[in-house]
Amino acid sequence: MTLQQLRYIVTLDQERHFARAAELCAVSQPGLTIQLKNLETEIGVKIFDRSRVPLTPTPTGEEIIEKAKKVLREIDSIQNLIVNKKNDLQGTLNVGIIPTLSPYLVPLFIRQLERAMPKMKFAIREASTYELMQSLETGRVDVAIMSTPTGNPNLKEFPLFQEPFVAYLYPHHPGLKEKNYHLREQDKLELLLLQEEYCFNAQLLDICSRGKKKVQEQSLYEINSIETLKNLVRASLGFAIVPWLSVRHELQEGFCKTFKEPVPVREISLVVSDSFTRKLLLEKMSEVIWKCLPEALKENHKYKRIKWNDSPYFMKILEG
Incomplete structure (x- = not known):
């Protein structure tokens, strides 16, 4: 499980569409699909129900996505801390x-x-x-x-x-x-x-x-x-x-x-x-x-x- 994969599933949940999510993530649609499959295989859980239109998270997938959002927020806060520290003139x-x-x-x-x-x-x-x-x-x-x-x-x-x-x-x-x-x-x-x-x-x-x-x-x-x-x-x-x-x-x-x-x-x-x-x-x-x-x-x-x-x-x- 990587931070990039977490960003992919959060973006997929936001867009509910592979093509739009792939564009926002600056990755090809097949590449995004492969990364999602790799993640699901690794954790042994389906995150999205691909049979439904628009794309919909599974119940377990919704919990995973919420956890992923929290992790990414923490990562962003660390990055902001580093930026502020670099610009700290005291x-x-x-x-x-x-x-x-x-x-x-x-x-x-x-x-x-x-x-x-x-x-x-x-x-x-x-x-x-x-x-x-x-x-x-x-x-x-x-x-x-x-x-x-x-x-x-x-x-x-x-x-x-x-x-x-x-x-x-x-x-x-x-x-x-x-x-x-x-x-x-x-x-x-x-x-x-x-x-x-x-x-x-x-x-x-x-x-x-x-x-x-x-x-x-x-x-x-x-x-x-x-x-x-x-x-x-x-x-x-x-x-x-x-x-x-x-x-x-x-x-x-x-x-x-x-x-x-x-x-x-x-x-x-x-x-x-x-x-x-x-x-x-x-x-x-x-x-x-x-x-x-x-x-x-x-x-x-x-x-x-x-x-x-x-x-x-x-x-x-x-x-x-």
């Missing part, structure tokens, strides 16, 4: 965000997000990409704002925007005299990385074609923030590649140089587990964040997306 939402993005993006959108969904409470926490992927799968985080693609089949990704990478140069760097930055071999040797920010580092290594280098050969300083990294560069202690949002107020100061097109970018997305169903909430978040972005990030350019999920550097971290 409660607490645990939002995770990578540290290389959080200080620069969250202040742009958080107040507008609270105004757009006044009944929601947003619990924001910074975590590494690896930690966020684990937290999404275990339910500790509902939505993550992070660089994608993750390559994780258990997660769903909803792209928000492309964030360019920018070269951050120390005083007297030869590249400061150029309009756009061109990667030098010396810069590859002086590249500063962030401690434990494996996906971000994998992207930088990809840009610099240094994917085969080991972590311990890269790390001279245990740097945990973009701001510390920038200060080290200003002190001429290395070279850095940083996200655009982290230097958007410094682009005219001389330390920053944009790459020549195609500009390397990272894709920033909302990421949820594959069981997450609150589609309206994601749409609202996406809309608010997009509206709060600086206009420069909304412009179309020739980009080259830098991935990290297939980097040998990152895969080694996962295996460890």
